Amino acid sequence: MAIAIDPVCGMEVEVREDALTTVAAIPGLAIAAQPGRRVGVPDSSAAGGERFWFCGRGCLLDFQDEPARFLDAGYQPSGM
Numbered sequence: 001m002a003i004a005i006d007p008v009c010g011m012e013v014e015v016r017e018d019a020l021t022t023v024a025a026i027p028g029l030a031i032a033a034q035p036g037r038r039v040g041v042p043d044s045s046a047a048g049g050e051r052f053w054f055c056g057r058g059c060l061l062d063f064q065d066e067p068a069r070f071l072d073a074g075y076q077p078s079g080m
Contacts, residue, residue: 007052007070008059010077015053020060024067025049 002015013019054060063070 004053006055006059006077007075008062008077009055011055011059013053013055020054020057021051022054022060022064023049023051024063024071 004013004015005011006013052063054063069075
């Protein structure tokens, strides 16, 4: 079982086909891993994009509104 970290809240999310995911491609943004955080997985559906997993719809929607905020190397998830 693969585990990803929700980039918004920092919760562990099981990587599976029916999980909430999205692909983000932000030109010029270097997505940096922080200790304990897994960077998204490269996804061929978007040039330079990476797939991210989410614990729930709220985190997914927050991420879709401001992906650069949550992918910034200085962002610290606050947890749920």
